[in-house]
Amino acid sequence: MAALEFAGAPVNTVESLTRTTELALEGKDGFKKKLSLLGSTGSIGTQTLEIVEEKPELFEIVALAAGGNIDLLAEQIVKFKPKMASVGDEKLLPQLRARLSEMGLKESQFPELAAGQAGIVAAASHDDCDTVVTGIVGCAGLLPTVEAIKKRKTIALANKETLIAGGPVVVPLCREYGVDMIPADSEHSAIFQCLQGFPPGALRRIILTASGGAFRDWPIEDLAKVTVADALKHPNWAMGAKITVDSATMMNKGLEVIEAHYLFGSDYNDIDIVVHPQSIIHSMVEAQDTSVIAQLGWADMRLPLLYSISWPHRIRMSYKQLDLASIGQLTFKEADRVKYPCIDLAYAAGRTGGTMTAAMNGANERANEIFRNGVISYLDIPRVIEAAMEAHKKDLNMAPRLDDIVSVDAWARTCVDDAARKLSVVLA
Numbered sequence: 001m002a003a004l005e006f007a008g009a010p011v012n013t014v015e016s017l018t019r020t021t022e023l024a025l026e027g028k029d030g031f032k033k034k035l036s037l038l039g040s041t042g043s044i045g046t047q048t049l050e051i052v053e054e055k056p057e058l059f060e061i062v063a064l065a066a067g068g069n070i071d072l073l074a075e076q077i078v079k080f081k082p083k084m085a086s087v088g089d090e091k092l093l094p095q096l097r098a099r100l101s102e103m104g105l106k107e108s109q110f111p112e113l114a115a116g117q118a119g120i121v122a123a124a125s126h127d128d129c130d131t132v133v134t135g136i137v138g139c140a141g142l143l144p145t146v147e148a149i150k151k152r153k154t155i156a157l158a159n160k161e162t163l164i165a166g167g168p169v170v171v172p173l174c175r176e177y178g179v180d181m182i183p184a185d186s187e188h189s190a191i192f193q194c195l196q197g198f199p200p201g202a203l204r205r206i207i208l209t210a211s212g213g214a215f216r217d218w219p220i221e222d223l224a225k226v227t228v229a230d231a232l233k234h235p236n237w238a239m240g241a242k243i244t245v246d247s248a249t250m251m252n253k254g255l256e257v258i259e260a261h262y263l264f265g266s267d268y269n270d271i272d273i274v275v276h277p278q279s280i281i282h283s284m285v286e287a288q289d290t291s292v293i294a295q296l297g298w299a300d301m302r303l304p305l306l307y308s309i310s311w312p313h314r315i316r317m318s319y320k321q322l323d324l325a326s327i328g329q330l331t332f333k334e335a336d337r338v339k340y341p342c343i344d345l346a347y348a349a350g351r352t353g354g355t356m357t358a359a360m361n362g363a364n365e366r367a368n369e370i371f372r373n374g375v376i377s378y379l380d381i382p383r384v385i386e387a388a389m390e391a392h393k394k395d396l397n398m399a400p401r402l403d404d405i406v407s408v409d410a411w412a413r414t415c416v417d418d419a420a421r422k423l424s425v426v427l428a
């Protein structure tokens, strides 16, 4: 059964799942996941490799795709011996070959090497892998994920931008090819875990928890003077730069609302956000009878990543166990929609649907990037995204194909650059 429909009945009984898990743990049922890892040198990528390192009898790396971090990729190739590896640009291949030779590998021991978009697609659709972990950042993950679905790979989805931009194409494609898309994003993993065993129609509401990001304790008046370094200080999670800035604007939570809509089919009126500064409850689901079920754990991405590649099994790990008494208090407060306008922009884009979420996502990626490059201020981020969404209204496409989504994504970035230029003229 496709995970996208999993709010419905589970395929297995509790007894059969338990038995299967015991066999899997003993390695007797042939359980061995063959992974292709996109974004292997990033935060998601390196944590996925920690899992593989701890459980080599259960997980094997078939392909690695990285961007420009050649030294780390070379180390990963030597350690995990993938059949293929890809770098962000063809020009980096000589450097990778040289590094591998320096590390003692003969040419005959090199994996098949590839580069650029074609390389990521080759990794994502490698014949020998069964599961693709999408740890690449941004809309660059969309096309490789689509190709992986067409090859009937299970998708362990960290790259949320794939669904935000490509939901109208990706969700029907998963259904068409009977592909499971298992969430690795911590909130959606929590929801997915809470939904195990829910009968069809039992889900009433999703409650996404939010840390509140880098500025949760800053007064709104101080936001005009925040620096990039301030925005990169996440209170609870160590993550890549793009998602950390998205957390600081709370656009990350807005993106996660749309991700939840596409993964679990909930109406936007049935997806709420609550700020939970400790990041111990990773999200909750409310059943029709108002019972609320939560998933708890330390702020450690290895747990949701592990579940995304081992579902429905539960693998025994050596991780530090949760100790609620040492935490003392779990607290909650409402998300401030005035301080964080990105939340309402995301709900509005999601409710509009069609290509509007691709426009918003492309605009956000570009705004996030030029904020990190010092071109616009923190407060300009929602302004330029709103300008792109407003401009996209006249071209909204409610039944887009993949190439329409790719075009809107590219257009939204240029639209942000135009809006940023106008802002700098006003400011000058």
Ligand SMILES: NC(=O)C1=CN([C@@H]2O[C@H](COP(=O)(O)OP(=O)(O)OC[C@H]3O[C@@H](n4cnc5c(N)ncnc54)[C@H](OP(=O)(O)O)[C@@H]3O)[C@@H](O)[C@H]2O)C=CC1
Residues within 6 Å of the ligand: 038, 039, 040, 041, 042, 043, 044, 045, 065, 066, 067, 068, 069, 070, 087, 088, 116, 120, 134, 135, 136, 137, 138, 140, 158, 159, 160, 161, 184, 185, 186, 237, 238, 239, 240, 241, 242, 243, 301
């Ligand atoms: N980090 C986290 O805890 C979480 C992340 N996510 C999502 O997971 C995704 C990855 O995030 P995160 O790991 O933090 O990001 P990072 O910035 O840490 O890592 C990004 C990875 O993508 C690679 N990459 C970037 N651009 C390209 C490209 N054009 N071609 C090939 N590879 C490329 C980078 O390669 P290189 O470094 O070699 O250049 C790196 O391996 C994002 O979509 C994020 O929203 C979701 C939940 C939690």
Ligand SMILES: CC(=O)[C@@H](O)[C@H](O)COP(=O)(O)O
Residues within 6 Å of the ligand: 185, 186, 187, 209, 210, 211, 212, 213, 237, 246, 247, 248, 252, 253, 301
């Ligand atoms: C780890 C993870 O899933 C991130 O998306 C994290 O949740 C970001 O934290 P906030 O967006 O809640 O600040």
Ligand SMILES: [Mn+2]
Residues within 6 Å of the ligand: 185, 186, 187, 256
């Ligand atoms: Mn998350």
